[in-house]
Amino acid sequence: MRSICFYFQVHQPFRLRTYRFFEMGHEHHYYNDFENKHILNRVAQKCYLPMNELLLNLIGRYGDKFRVAFSISGSAIEQLRDYAPQVIESFAQLARTGNVEFLAETYAHSLASLKSKPEFERQVNLHRKTIEELFGQKPTTFRNTELIYSDEIGEMVYNLGFDTMLTEGAKHVLGWKSPNHLYSNARKPELKVLLKNFKLSDDIAFRFSHQGWKEWPLTPEKFTSWLAKTDKTDEVVNLFMDYETFGEHQWRETGIFDFMKALPAKILKNTDFTFRTPAEVSKILQPVAAIHVPYPISWADEERDLTAWLGNEMQDEAFGKLLGLEKKITNCTQPDILRDWYRLQNSDHFYYMCTKWFSDGDVHKYFNPYTTPYEAFINYMNVLSDFTIRVDEHCVENNKGEAKGEPTIQHGQHEAADSVDADKQADDGDRSHDFSFEHLKNISNAKLKKLLKDIDAENLAYALRDAGEDIRDRVLPNLTKSARQEYDQLTEKMKKIKDEDIARGRDKIAKAFNRLFNS
């Protein structure tokens, strides 16, 4: 018997409320609770509850011959717990039948796999634990956010203890190969890879109710005949789709529920296919080849790339700044900060900032609470700015595994390689060569003012003479009026100045800097 493998994705993001810059520093609630609750209840009523019931009935009728898989993001679980706990219970009921596999993913439906291995691992473990607690299964199959996959990500996933992973059967990766076999990761052959048959999946998920489609209306008979016509050597057809396809994207009136209700009988009766979960397929089939994916792919858009979430400057700045906080978050135990840390990682926030949709995509507009990507970006960055203030206040940076002392440096970038290790410098007050003007950019105005009090205008003038304009722009507005006057007069006079004077000036700043963060 060949396998047909249904996997449904359940995810709801934490949509942000309109958050203005003047709320930064004092308003810390970021979410549009009303909208989130409203949408969740609507989807629960239109999709999750009726479709769960339908699946439960199918399992009741066909027993072991009917199996499906789910992945439910942590963000969806949190909202279901808050707004529609009966949905969690109905998923648990499905779990108890033993015919439903629950997959693991990143807890926050995050893009962490592309940027930070530790964060990725942390989220996968958190999600795995959550699923185990809720449904009594320890997931062995992994699906990444938006089916994002590369050889490297596959390797990380294998190292986290998974033996199966799902991704898109992207044409540019497969070439002439068929998605209807089991493949293996190019670096870790032990990791089996299941590829989405996007033609047959999208016939249901996207085209089902599209009256301009030449195959409309799609009937169970027709779909079954397509399955029967697949090449006889094909071993598995992977139908991966958003769960919201049923009742939300395709309304009940389109007949999507009737279609799903009638489909198993037709397939089981008229073809040699039976329903299996990803874990089962992975167990019974032998991989036909390794699949090589050096650059990440996803299940989105024609391009099957990442450009819906990352790639324009706004998305990169927003995501980069968020993950730049990671070092401080690592040791953080404050629940409200951790909660927001995850929620702000929802891939949806970056999706709203995509500028591709000006030319294409009503699909995208449908999911987007903002009128333009620019509004989405500004709103997100306002929230992120406030979140950063909180992280700076409450979290201690994790440096080389140990953290002590007051956190002082704000990292603009996640790769904070050039950051000052305050502790280290405290041990060696004279190691002023460790100091760089770049550090001044990262400390708060208050700190900078304090620092500048220690430096006389002459030394400052020397030190800043060859510093970059950005440094001067940072420093000068923080001088007192009189210091500024003195400084201006001195720089006027300093037409010719000695190198050792510059060095002396720099040295003074470095020492004051170290003293400041030492005390």
Place this chain on the structure above:
Amino acid sequence: MKILMFGWEFPPHITGGLGTACYGLTRSLATEGAEIVFVVPKAFGDEDQSAVRLMGASDIEIDAADPDTQEFWKRVTYLQIGSNLIPYVTPEAFRRLVEERQRQQQQPIDDLVLKAKFDFNGGYGSDLLAEVSRYALIAAGLAGKQQFDVIHAHDWPTYPAGIAAAAISHKPLVVHVHATEFDRSGENINHEVYDIERRGMEAADRVIAVSNFTRNTIIEKYGIAPDKVVTVHNGIAAATDYTGSTTRYLKEKVVTFLGRLTQQKGPEYFVEAAHMLLQYDKNVRFVMAGSGDMLPRLVRQVARLGIGTRFHFTGFLDEQEVQQLFAISDVFVMPSVSEPFGLVPLEAIRANVPVVISRQSGVSEVLDHVLKVDFWDVNALADAIHGLLTYKSLASEFRKHGKNEVSQLTWDHAAHQVIKIYEDVVAISQLT
């Protein structure tokens, strides 16, 4: 296709955007094969006539004794001259005008208009309505002599001419609305002007609006049938690159407003947003360029809010100074309350300045790579400016796409749609 076109101004003798728009449109219409006779009140002789044949109404004499003239005059006498008339331009000019008018002894209108020789001032002087009437009379005379297929009239001073020409020639009339009385005067409209506008729109076979924003005004406030009103967005002519000074003498970021300081341009919202921002960030300066009757009030507002050291008024700027201001600006803001189209943001974008514009502007319909807010939503306006000043990638995304987007807004594109409208009205008029 031969077009008899009426316009109140033509470059280089212009006072606002109307003449520029007429020039841009006619040049592109000519490349589409339209032959245009463009009638202005007064031809100066230095206009670019490569695309149109320009006729000055001043140069056309009439014979008051001619029965035809008498007949034409009957058709245009509905204009009540001497009542309170808001001229085309600014409210403060209007005030001067009314005072001037009160000092003058009015000549009987018939005598004034029916002189053999009438020297038009052009522009929008105190004799505006007499000029509008005389202009209509001459249009009627012209319509009897010229060969043409369509009459096209730009904004209300030429509507009576368009109506008269259509009545004489039985050719289809297109009126083109670049601005309505509501854009100029808010809700305190001048009813004579409103009536002239409405009669022009009613008499027209098609009404062209420069934006959907204006189209809605025409439908809702003038009661014109929606299927008669077509939106054709303005274009912007290619410009030469600015080569003057771009030195920034200020270390702070600069946020700029540029436009007439009248209620319709929403300058007070700009001041309020500036005040909000300055409470959070002192490293910003706000520049308000332009003049207008609201200036004293705005200066007082700035003083009252205590932001005078960060908020600067420049007065009226010439073209070169405008470019210089753009060169040192980080954000351009147009918070207009009512803006039929709005060319200045396009110029800002072309100068690489990211812009924030109100949704109550026609130009917001054709731009994606800008921030749009409702003019009354000062929180959103301040937040948009803050975002552009603070989050670097936003401005660079705008710079990347903005110029390209503006370069798509051509007069060729607009002219193509106008030709279609001409063909439509000609086809319909031939059926009846």
